[in-house]
Amino acid sequence: MINKIVKSTEDAVKGIFDGAVVMIGGFGEAGSPIELIHALIDQGAKNLTVISNNTGSGHVGLAALIEQKRVSKMICSFPRTSNSTVFPDLYAKGEIELELVPQGTLAERIRAGGAGIPAFYTPTSVHTPLAEGKENRVFNHQTYVLEYGIKADFSLVKCKAADRYGNLIYNKTARNFGPVMCTAAEITIVQTSRVVELGKIDPENVVTPGIFVSRVVEVSNPVHESKLVFENRTYP
Amino acid sequence: MINKIVKSTEDAVKGIFDGAVVMIGGFGEAGSPIELIHALIDQGAKNLTVISNNTGSGHVGLAALIEQKRVSKMICSFPRTSNSTVFPDLYAKGEIELELVPQGTLAERIRAGGAGIPAFYTPTSVHTPLAEGKENRVFNHQTYVLEYGIKADFSLVKCKAADRYGNLIYNKTARNFGPVMCTAAEITIVQTSRVVELGKIDPENVVTPGIFVSRVVEVSNPVHESKLVFENRTYP
Amino acid sequence: MKNTNVKKGWNRDEIAQKVALDIPDGAYVNLGIGMPELVADFIPKGREVIYHTENGLLGMGPVPEQGQEDPELINAGKKNVTSIKGACYFHHADSFTMIRGKHIDICVLGVLQVAENGDLANWSTGQKGAVPSVGGAMDLVAGVKTILVITKHTTKDGQPKIVKNCTYPLTGKSVVKRIYSDLAILDVTEKGLFVRELAPGIDFDYLQKQTGAKLHEYELE
Amino acid sequence: MKNTNVKKGWNRDEIAQKVALDIPDGAYVNLGIGMPELVADFIPKGREVIYHTENGLLGMGPVPEQGQEDPELINAGKKNVTSIKGACYFHHADSFTMIRGKHIDICVLGVLQVAENGDLANWSTGQKGAVPSVGGAMDLVAGVKTILVITKHTTKDGQPKIVKNCTYPLTGKSVVKRIYSDLAILDVTEKGLFVRELAPGIDFDYLQKQTGAKLHEYELE
Numbered sequence: 021m022i023n024k025i026v027k028s029t030e031d032a033v034k035g036i037f038d039g040a041v042v043m044i045g046g047f048g049e050a051g052s053p054i055e056l057i058h059a060l061i062d063q064g065a066k067n068l069t070v071i072s073n074n075t076g077s078g079h080v081g082l083a084a085l086i087e088q089k090r091v092s093k094m095i096c097s098f099p100r101t102s103n104s105t106v107f108p109d110l111y112a113k114g115e116i117e118l119e120l121v122p123q124g125t126l127a128e129r130i131r132a133g134g135a136g137i138p139a140f141y142t143p144t145s146v147h148t149p150l151a152e153g154k155e156n157r158v159f160n161h162q163t164y165v166l167e168y169g170i171k172a173d174f175s176l177v178k179c180k181a182a183d184r185y186g187n188l189i190y191n192k193t194a195r196n197f198g199p200v201m202c203t204a205a206e207i208t209i210v211q212t213s214r215v216v217e218l219g220k221i222d223p224e225n226v227v228t229p230g231i232f233v234s235r236v237v238e239v240s241n242p243v244h245e246s247k248l249v250f251e252n253r254t255y256p
Numbered sequence: 257m258i259n260k261i262v263k264s265t266e267d268a269v270k271g272i273f274d275g276a277v278v279m280i281g282g283f284g285e286a287g288s289p290i291e292l293i294h295a296l297i298d299q300g301a302k303n304l305t306v307i308s309n310n311t312g313s314g315h316v317g318l319a320a321l322i323e324q325k326r327v328s329k330m331i332c333s334f335p336r337t338s339n340s341t342v343f344p345d346l347y348a349k350g351e352i353e354l355e356l357v358p359q360g361t362l363a364e365r366i367r368a369g370g371a372g373i374p375a376f377y378t379p380t381s382v383h384t385p386l387a388e389g390k391e392n393r394v395f396n397h398q399t400y401v402l403e404y405g406i407k408a409d410f411s412l413v414k415c416k417a418a419d420r421y422g423n424l425i426y427n428k429t430a431r432n433f434g435p436v437m438c439t440a441a442e443i444t445i446v447q448t449s450r451v452v453e454l455g456k457i458d459p460e461n462v463v464t465p466g467i468f469v470s471r472v473v474e475v476s477n478p479v480h481e482s483k484l485v486f487e488n489r490t491y492p
Numbered sequence: 493m494k495n496t497n498v499k500k501g502w503n504r505d506e507i508a509q510k511v512a513l514d515i516p517d518g519a520y521v522n523l524g525i526g527m528p529e530l531v532a533d534f535i536p537k538g539r540e541v542i543y544h545t546e547n548g549l550l551g552m553g554p555v556p557e558q559g560q561e562d563p564e565l566i567n568a569g570k571k572n573v574t575s576i577k578g579a580c581y582f583h584h585a586d587s588f589t590m591i592r593g594k595h596i597d598i599c600v601l602g603v604l605q606v607a608e609n610g611d612l613a614n615w616s617t618g619q620k621g622a623v624p625s626v627g628g629a630m631d632l633v634a635g636v637k638t639i640l641v642i643t644k645h646t647t648k649d650g651q652p653k654i655v656k657n658c659t660y661p662l663t664g665k666s667v668v669k670r671i672y673s674d675l676a677i678l679d680v681t682e683k684g685l686f687v688r689e690l691a692p693g694i695d696f697d698y699l700q701k702q703t704g705a706k707l708h709e710y711e712l713e
Numbered sequence: 714m715k716n717t718n719v720k721k722g723w724n725r726d727e728i729a730q731k732v733a734l735d736i737p738d739g740a741y742v743n744l745g746i747g748m749p750e751l752v753a754d755f756i757p758k759g760r761e762v763i764y765h766t767e768n769g770l771l772g773m774g775p776v777p778e779q780g781q782e783d784p785e786l787i788n789a790g791k792k793n794v795t796s797i798k799g800a801c802y803f804h805h806a807d808s809f810t811m812i813r814g815k816h817i818d819i820c821v822l823g824v825l826q827v828a829e830n831g832d833l834a835n836w837s838t839g840q841k842g843a844v845p846s847v848g849g850a851m852d853l854v855a856g857v858k859t860i861l862v863i864t865k866h867t868t869k870d871g872q873p874k875i876v877k878n879c880t881y882p883l884t885g886k887s888v889v890k891r892i893y894s895d896l897a898i899l900d901v902t903e904k905g906l907f908v909r910e911l912a913p914g915i916d917f918d919y920l921q922k923q924t925g926a927k928l929h930e931y932e933l934e
Contacts, residue, residue, distance in 0.1 A: 022518045022540045047768040047805075048791040049784055073805075100846035108844045120845050123767065124809030124852030131806040132376070135585075136592030136635055138395035140368070140376035143855040144813060147886035149837075150847065159374035159404075168395075185542070185551075185578045189460065192802055193769045194785035199804040203589060219577035224425065225461045226580035227804070229550050231520050231542070231595050244784050258739045258761045283547040283584075284570040285563055336625035344623045356624050359546065360588030360631030367585040371806075372813030372856055379634040380592060383665035385616075386626065421763070421772075421799045428581055429548045430564035435583040439810060455798035462801035463583070465771050467741050467763070467816050480563050 024186045024236045025215055029059035032209050032237040036065040036174050043130065043175040043201040044072040044082060049245035051194035053178035053211045054081040056237075058255050060176070061085055071095040071130070071172060073123065073197060075107035078249030083107070084256075091116060095170070097123035103249055122150060125167055127200055132169035134203025134232070139168045175205035178242065179228070182212035183219075186233025187226045195227065202232040211239045260422045260472045261451055265295035268445050268473040272301040272410050279366065279411040279437040280308040280318060285481035287430035289414035289447045290317040292473075294491050296412070297321055307331040307366070307408060309359065309433060311343035314485030319343070320492075327352060331406070333359035339485055358386060361403055363436055368405030370439025370468070375404045411441035414478065415464070418448035419455075422469025423462045431463065438468040447475045500693035501645075501674040509534040510689070511600055511642055511672050515541055519597040520590075522546065522632060524614075525569035527642050528600040542576075544596055546628040548587050551579025568628065591628070592635040599636035601629070603643050605658045608705035610668040610680040612641065613660035626663075633664030645673035645702050652704030654678065654685070675699055684708050721914035722866075722895040730755040731910070732821055732863055732893050736762055740818040741811075743767065743853060745835075746790035748863050749821040763797075765817055767849040769808050772800025789849065812849070813856040820857035822850070824864050826879045829926035831889040831901040833862065834881035847884075854885030866894035866923050873925030875899070875906070896920055905929050 026032050033056060036042065042060075046052030061084060070091045076083030083106040085091055099107050099118060110116040121129065122144045132140055141164035145151045155166040177198040180191040188210060190198055202208045215238045262268050269292060272278065278296075282288030297320060306327045312319030319342040321327055335343050335354060346352040357365065358380045368376055377400035381387045391402040413434040416427040424446060426434055438444045451474045502510065508530035515521060515531070517539040523529050532554070535541050543552040545567040552567060553574035561572040575581075590596055605613040612633055615626045633639055646652055654671060670688070671678040676699050677689040686708045687696060700707050723731065725748060733755035736742060743765045744750050753775070756762050764773040766788040773788060774795035782793040796802075811817055826834040833854055836847045854860055867873055875892060891909070892899040897920050898910040907929045908917060921928050 021538075022542070048787060050768070050787050050791075051785070098846045098848040100844045111844055112842055118845075120847055122847050122851040123805070123849040124813055124856070127805035127809050128371070128373070128813075131589075134593050135364070135589040136594060137364070137376050137378060138398075138400055139393075140373050142373060142813065144852045146855065148851060148883045150851065157375075162374075164374055183578055187578060187580055190802075192460075192783065192786040192796070193766070193788075195802055195804050196769050197805050200806045203593060203595070221580075222461075223551070223575055223579045223581050224428075224463075225458075226582075227460075229580045229582060229586075229590070230578070231544070231550055231590055246784055257759075258763070284566060286547070286566050286570075287564070334625040334627045336623045347623055348621055354623075356626055358626050358630040359584070359628040360592055360635070363584035363588050364592075367810075370814050370816075371810040372815060378592065380631045382634070384630060384662045386630065419799055423799060423801055426581075428562060428565040428575070429545070429567075431581055431583050432548050433584050436585045439814060439816070457801075459772070459796055459800045459802050462803075465801045465803060465807075465811070466799070467765070467771055467811055482563055 023184045024233060025184050026235050026237050029055050029211065029237050029239065032056060032235050033059045033063045036060060036063060038065055039067045040065060040173040041069045041071065043172040043205055044070055045177040045196065045198040045201050047073050047193065047196040049077065051178050051196050051198055052081055052245055053176045054243055054245055055239045056176040056209060056211050057081045057085055061088055061256055066090045067092050069093040069095065071170065073097050073126065075099040075101060075104065077101055077103045077245055079106065079254040080248045081245050084254065086110065086116065093117040093119065095119040095121060097121055097126050120150060127197065129167055129170040130197065130200040130204045133171040134200060137169050139166055141165065142167055170204065172205040173207065175201040175208045177201055177208065177210045179210055179212050181214045181216050181221060182210060182236045183216050183221060185218060186230030186236055187221050188228035188233065189221055189225060190227055199228050202228045207234045208232055209235045211237050211242065213240060213242060214238065259420045260469060261420055262471050262473050265291050265447065265473050265475065268292060268471050269295045269299045272296060272299060274301055275303045276301060276409040277305045277307065279408040279441055280306055281413040281432065281434040281437050283309050283429065283432040285313065287414050287432050287434055288317055288481055289412045290479055290481055291475045292412040292445060292447050293317050293321055297324055297492060302326045303328045305329040305331065307406065309333050309362065311335040311337060311340070313337055313339045313481055315342065315490040316484045317481050320490065322346065322352065329353040329355065331355040331357060333357055333362050356386060363433065365403055365406040366433070366436045366440045369407040370436060373405050375402055377401065378403055406440065408441040409443065411437040411444045413437055413444065413446045415446055415448045417450045417452050417457060418446060418472045419452050419457060421454060422466030422472055423457050424464035424469065425457055425461060426463055435464050438464045443470045444468055445471045447473050447478065449476060449478060450474065501691045504530060507642055507672050507674055510677060511640060512536065515598055520544055520595065522596050522599040522636060524601040526602050528602060531600050544590060546587050546591060548582050548584060549575060549579060551576045588631055591631050594635055594637055596636045598638045598640060599632045600640045600642055601632065603641050603653060604660045605653050605655050606641050606668050606671055607655055607658045608685045610666040611658050612663045612668050613658040615663050616661045618661050629663050633667040638669050639667045641668050641671045643671065643673050645675040652702060655704035675702060686710055722912045725751060728863055728893050728895055731898060732861060733757065736819055741765055741816065743817050743820045743857060745822040747823050749823060752821050765811060767808050767812060769803050769805060770796060770800060772797045809852055812852050815856055815858055817857045819859045819861060820853045821861045821863055822853065824862050824874060825881045826874050826876050827862050827889050827892055828876055828879045829906045831887040832879045833884045833889050834879040836884050837882045839882050850884050854888040859890050860888045862889050862892045864892065864894050866896040873923060876925035896923060907931055
């Protein structure tokens with residue numbers, strides 16, 4: 021029987037190893053799987069490469085993981101944040117590496133990784149510093165740059181509802197990077213606000229088919245990052 | 257005000273010109289926009305390049321368009337059909353050109369065309385006759401072949417419900433090529449079983465966002481191709 | 493009279509059953525058109541297997557009862573099917589993301605020829621004038637983690653389908669992992685074809701004669 | 714006393730209004746963070762414009778009433794928003810399909826610098842030690858059909874932001890179509906910058922002095 025539901029966030033993040041490449045969903049706080057990130061902080065894996073659009077807020081969630089010096093490299097599109105100095109401070113000291121990727125290229129690289137596409141050409145970033153050192157190529161009189169598909173050992177994703185097959189639906193703009201990240205990791209770990217019976221999600225409305233999901237844990241009342249930041253909370 | 261609903265299939269196919277590249281949705285009869293194809297037959301455009309997974313059945317729909325010698329080239333993955341000799345006969349006589357593309361590569365080329373990706377590498381077809389003359393390239397010790405994004409002047413697609421913005425949902429496996437074809441044409445023309453009020457389609461469940469759709473026509477009781485073929489019907 | 497009970501080889505159902513035994517609980521499986529479809533009937537009780545059909549359905553169920561067919565719910569062979577609880581629909585690009593991205597565990601395919609190095613030919617006889625049709629075959633062999641082949645050991649004319657080198661145009665190079673025929677189960681390894689199991693009444697020498705490539709026996713430890 | 718009624722230039726709302734006038738009925742529009750967001754307030758009555766936000770929403774509505782905020786319904790600037798009837802949500806790869814695939818009609822952006830050939834710089838001052846952040850800016854300028862710029866004509870220090878060549882790192886090359894500043898509206902053409910409209914109290918010579926690139930006047934027929 022297929023049952024991807026695990027009992028705790030601790031069980032969910034088991035096996036994440038030192039040096040792993042980890043994709044973390046979310047755009048700002050929307051879709052950020054904070055409880056999974058906190059479980060990862062407790063779990064102890066270090067020297068991680070993290071792929072996520074941002075670098076977190078305050079001293080919780082992704083920012084806390086970075087603050088604990090567990091991340092040696094960030095791959096993201098917008099590491100600057102108005103409400104956290106965690107990443108900028110480490111970056112200024114040279115203690116964390118940054119690969120800056122345009123947001124659409126990041127999404128497409130992840131999608132390509134999940135879809136078995138090793139590389140593709142894109143018009144984004146051509147003639148800018150972010151295309152330096154990359155292969156340029158002309159198609160139909162326009163210049164494009166070669167970008168590579170990207171994969172991860174683990175993805176951490178947040179969703180609204182899931183069933184035991186791992187079929188997922190999301191909430192509004194918290195969907196963002198979740199669906200593509202689910203496709204691009206060896207092991208995809210999902211926190212869901214609700215576990216539902218098989219068949220409760222209309223087959224027409226499934227956003228992430230269960231085939232892309234390895235483990236699901238129910239976190240029925242996920243915290244709001246902005247609230248934690250407002251309250252000046254830290255983790256651990 | 258945005259209103260993409262047009263009154264008739266005749267209005268829907270207006271402007272399709274001789275020599276146009278036309279994508280036609282469907283996998284077998286599921287999702288094949290027969291009423292739009294028949295309107296296109298009546299409309300008269302010829303010398304078309306048609307991109308569609310198959311070549312139609314019997315003497316109706318896509319097979320009828322081909323039989324009328326309106327298609328000079330087919331781009332598809334599976335032109336052989338058990339219940340039509342239309343394409344094979346013309347092909348044997350050298351009267352229609354064929355570009356054979358593996359099904360997944362076809363889907364991905366269309367998706368790339370719609371997503372502004374001019375070209376990508378894929379493992380599919382490497383070391384086979386379908387990769388002959390194409391660029392090979394090694395990434396991570398594996399060989400891939402370069403394939404190009406593909407776009408169309410028009411796409412003809414069938415769906416289950418649509419609103420005046422052009423938001424679409426589909427029915428079961430009739431979804432198939434519809435969503436990617438909607439993204440890859442200058443003008444996307446959709447036949448829907450039902451036009452619904454704005455907001456009736458849950459924003460979480462929209463499959464094709466209206467931005468990809470130009471014209472929508474209601475065909476409330478679409479014919480079943482298999483029934484027409486069984487009855488030995490022809491068009492016109 | 494003494495020969496009537498001597499069975500030689502496996503019938504189609506028995507071959508399918510052999511394949512089914514090797515599909516583990518929880519596997520995501522794509523079954524090719526024809527003989528591969530039989531496999532679904534023989535999955536051992538207690539195993540939950542999810543079937544993918546490349547035209548946009550994960551969680552394909554059995555054929556519908558008569559009168560319950562929906563022409564918009566079909567499989568890759570364009571036959572009417574059903575969907576199970578927990579199924580989902582998706583478009584073609586997403587469907588081939590599952591295939592090309594190595595998310596499908598097992599694909600069972602029929603063949604025209606399979607070579608000792610795992611080369612597979614199943615889409616074209618290369619005949620002049622015939623309409624070439626490839627469908628999703630090349631994507632499946634390039635993307636699915638494990639490719640299993642189910643086939644009669646020889647053609648109707650008695651020609652070997654398991655050969656040293658494919659003479660038909662390839663679908664994919666070095667992609668087949670295991671071959672299930674009416675005569676034997678063969679593993680495709682870097683050292684060549686190894687006999688995993690012989691069908692009833694078949695011995696190694698007979699099998700070798702029906703095969704166009706050299707066969708090897710596993711050494712027992 | 715005679716000067717109090719003489720207005721010089723446009724204020725932020727007036728610039729936004731000028732942009733809004735140029736957005737046709739039915740347009741799909743992406744508004745950058747900051748001043749561009751004002752544009753939505755001035756779309757003429759009767760025009761239906763659909764807003765895209767790259768974090769996965771087409772049909773973005775105004776800011777929610779207090780207490781109605783949903784932290785999972787935000788825009789690209791991470792501010793709370795709403796969705797309109799007929800909206801839809803999608804994932805990031807689909808969102809940038811809309812952008813990169815030239816499906817969005819108009820994008821309105823703020824800038825650090827814009828050059829006479831349409832080069833745009835708005836993501837980095839190139840300062841050492843600063844954390845570079847690009848977000849979706851490069852995708853937008855590479856993919857959206859028409860790029861409009863809304864900006865103060867000069868920096869706080871009075872330095873021109875409209876220049877012959879950008880000194881800041883580029884976001885995109887030759888991408889800007891029109892510039893709306895507090896002093897004028899400029900068209901970016903193959904022959905250089907043409908003055909489309911002067912703000913109240915601004916004459917060509919004054920404008921030229923505030924601009925780091927040569928300006929041209931349209932010839933009247």
